[in-house]
Amino acid sequence: MVASSFALALGIAALVANAAAYPIPAGDLKGRIDVQAHRGGLGLRTEESYWAFAYALEIGSDTLEMDTLFTKDGVPVVWHDHYIYPSKCTGDYVGDFINNLTLAQVKSLDCDLQLDDHPQQETHPGTKIATLEEVLELVNCYGDDGVTINLETKLDPTTPEQTWPVEKYLDLIPLLQKHALLERTTIQSFDWRTLVLIHDRYPAVPIVALLDDTTVVPDANGTYPWLGGLNLDDYAGDWVAAAAAIGSSVVSPVHGFPSNLTVNSPGYTPFTTEAVVDEAHELGMKVIPWTVDYEVTISKLLDDGVDAIISNYPERVLAVARQRGLSVGRVRNPSKPECLAKASE
Template identity: 25%
Template sequence: MRPILARSLLCSAIAAGLAACASVPSQYGAFPTLNGQLPLVVAHRGASGYLPEETLEAYSRAIELGADVIEMDIVVTKDGQLITRHDPNLAISTDVAQHPEFAARKKTTQVDGETQTGWFSEDFTLAEIQTLGAISTDAERPQQFNGKFRIPTFQQVIDLAKAKSTETGRTIAIYPETKNPSYFAALGLPMEDKVIAHIRAAGWDSKTAPIYVQSFEPGSLQYMKNKGLQTRLVQLIDGDSVDLATGKVTFKLPSDRPYDWTLVGDKRNFDAMVTPAGLAQIKTYADGIGPWKRFIISIKGTMGADGKPVDVNGDGKINDADASSMAPTSLVADAHKAGLFVHPFTFRNESRRLASDYQKDGKNEYTAFYKAGVDGVFTDFTDTALAARNALVK
């Protein structure tokens, strides 16, 4: 048996070793990645398809499932502590509404131009936030764990990744995002210097360290680069929805453009970033891009005589399940040509989120993106992403 074939069979046979195999050169032809390596499986907010997101329990579960990387969003508390929450608005992912002692802190404010009502991290100390329980943000997902797990600090997640790397014998990387950095800076709670301090204290300030730092705001990444941060930096690229008549990505607040662009009057949308010129600009301060997956493989619906999308599956709703996937765009090839890796978001198993030609099987969607050459995927379901990667390795 040839050594390459033996190596691929080993990777496919041993689930626990899949993440370690991510650094094996991809010489099988199925993974046209930037540097010939297997695409990374990035556990988006942990095993968030199974447990309340961005908790130590969700991250631990993702690592048990075989994730190469665990991903988290960073927001700031009243006392300047970094915690892992996807939103400053704690009403979205915690049980804060069930805590009468905090009822008076409910407010309406604007986050990156979007009016929101709820309870916000900047109005709570770390000690107060750690009395809250995390909850599932998707009604289709398990609800029995709501309120049982606490909200961790960024440092606790760093410590977990290091401990699990030692325990498992494979390197678990982390993927923090500076979330709403302009919002927090305007409140007098800038986060970038604190993020840098945590990274340097962990001994991870290098291109080869097990960490990727991401943001939707170019200014946040540029600031950290100018402060000497040496880690791999990733520019996130968002979109609001898809025009099912054409398959084109559409844009609407707050997913229209980086908020730091809005603050300086730059009217371009995120699609300016996916042009060759936009990618060349990103390359001056970042190492990769994290685009919404519809910039790579979009979907197109069936349009009725009235010009509106048809509810093909007859469930009374118009969603991805009523559309079919389109041919890949040139974005992956263009990014690779610019020297940027590509980690699209977010892959999920629910049938309403899968184009009809994927036949309600998330593995089919991953396979299409792997074959398109992506260098990693952000997933709520680590095991499904690994199963698809494993099948291609074989």
């Protein structure tokens, strides 16, 4: 694909430009890194769209990272936001919450606008918000039996009126089973209530504890609403240990903050560190930082020993990891236009 080749060239060029600031030695690591396409790879395609997930499959991403929440009539759709942003969609229901819209109303929206901070995004007029079932069908249509899914449950314990209750997210499991994809799926969330519930009901399903510097601090009442009933004080503030305590297979922290900066930027504070990785590994968990878009930070995290990287630009992670001698990515999938038949439905 032309866009993919162009992106890879850009990634390699940026690698060279950043090498003086943070050395990237070739072939210094052995092993494998899991490349996760954030929302399908929104750097170059409309986020969470058929086009994005097809692109991620075609460039050889290991994992499709995606979000889900439920419409008013109880249908899980693949979308990041609780409500419809005018920067992403047009139509009668812009500004409404998805849990207040029926699937038919959601499908009436066109979500094909290019994001200002991602000028390389390829857009497709008439792009619709997909249901989770449609995305699972797309994955199966491509026939890549090794690709995995990292599915985020979207809800916020501080604004419960904006989404369905946590128990509704149990409905995701039979849908994944229906499409024979449960065994290739991890369930991730910032709201650890869903993780605790799913782990209790379906202990074989791997859960991923998402967090950042805002979700592991107490609120005004001294509680930790994001942590599924845990009090981080009981763990001496150790959020890695807290993630292990709820049965997480993976801890998934922000790479650093502000998250739009790089490891070389003034004012940047790393959040995912080698010490975090070492502790998580000792506790039997993998570490998957998000959302890592710049080669210099990708390289630093590989030095730290992370197990996977979530990125809006998976092709950049592929380029950096391959330069370092890592086994990375999957065999590129051929384009399959027939799998995109529902992209505008």
